[in-house]
Amino acid sequence: QSVLTQPPSVSGAPGQRVTISCTGSSSNIGAGYDVHWYQQLPGTAPKLLIYGNSNRPSGVPDRFSGSKSGTSASLAITGLQAEDEADYSCQSYDSSLSWVFGGGTKLTVL
């Protein structure tokens, strides 16, 4: 069981907006540690999508955005495209002295 909790799956039609939640606790997200998001296309390595809660690396479309509040964080994807179908994982730091990941969320584009 992952320290950060994500929904196993979400779905949306092309053009729609979807959000993926990442729920932690007072020892990680709630303690003020940053949240990062990764996109993992089928059979490939994770790719950094959002860092520092809401920042996009160069080359990541502005359709992707991140936010953080309290003990949770969210990834939003607007204008959903077929190429967005992938697994998405959140990451933060826990005061147990460990970097922690969410269990991952599979996004299906209908």
Add this chain to the structure above:
Amino acid sequence: QLQLQESGPGLVKPSETLSLTCTVSGGSISSSSFYWGWIRQPPGKGLEWIGSIYYSGSTYYNPSLKSRVTISVDTSKNQFSLKLSSVTAADTAVYYCARQDTGANCYSDWGQGTLVTVSS
């Protein structure tokens, strides 16, 4: 462009030691701006941080794996390595090496990953 490449046996017997090496190209492992880490992903499951190392040799391990993990760095070869002892079937996973930015603390670059199966 930075590239990371994992190498090592794809099959390890139970109770033995898993050994992997990550070769870094297109950048120096001796940069003070990065940690170098190992992350794994069991089949169909989420990512798990194993540990990280700084070019100076300082190491940071997942407390749940600490007793079995050793990460080392060879700056002359631009490589860092992972050893995981006393493996069981639960250690079967895709193992990734990655570069972690010391400022943002995110993993900005990843290797392609290598599947290690623990089986007799």
